[in-house]
Amino acid sequence: MSLTAKDKDVVKALWAKISKSADAIGAEALSRMLSVYPQTKTYFSHWPDLSPGSASVKAHGKRVMGGVALGVSKIDDLTNGLLDLSEQHAFQLRVDPANFKILSHCILVVIATMFAKEFTPEAHVALDKFLVALSLALAEKYR
């Protein structure tokens, strides 16, 4: 299920429309992930405050969307483009890759709530594929 040329164009076009809200999307997606999938909180036991809108959640949401932005810029070669991030997740953070799907779903939900008109079925399928490809690239160095 690799990204077609059309998928890449659709993702870049959608990203152009939503990227200025990237920080807000990230914070909201992360908040939702923590409350809808409470098992994900296990990765953040070192945070003083896991509530929505907390400084930790906002900062981390921004960081996550920075990764998504990097993915968009490296969309023609996600595996190599995300090598450093993959190593970080594999050897330092050691996040179970199943959680990438969970966070991807939350990102899609937030984009749907904030950009309903732009989030057409075509945009949805392209972005879903992109996030799957991004997740795979992130898991590249795991084993």
Place this chain on the structure above:
Amino acid sequence: MRTSAPRLCAGTTPSRHTHSRFKVVRVENPSRSDPLSPSSSRCLIVYPWTQRYFGAFGNLYNAEAIMSNPNIAAHGITVLHGLDRAVKNMDNIKATYAELSVLHSEKLHVDPDNFKLLSDCLTIVIAAKLGKDFTPETQATFQKFLAVVVSALGRQYH
């Protein structure tokens, strides 16, 4: 053509673990002219392999064809009717869905993973419809409800 579609009723979902009660949001079934498109049409576009079950439904060649296909729209209503039954029998979804589960397994031969795909699509379509009213708490409750539905639908498979 605006369909006289069922609404997902407001109700309460018993938590599997804490027995606390939450509200499930009431939403309207979008009409075919609604640009947000029903969730089963969306599912066929986002996860095209699900089209395997709709060979007799006519033109599914592209997104436009799928979204304007009357058979698919009618099927979306069938699915929402089924969800409505779950909402009306929220304390006993397992028993309510026993026959439906047998139907999906024995007659329709649907891979149960598809139920999860459809429920993800439904969540996203409703999120688009409700916007910021689809709060994290609502999403959590709704997804919990859908997880019970998905489990009940897959229960009679063997």
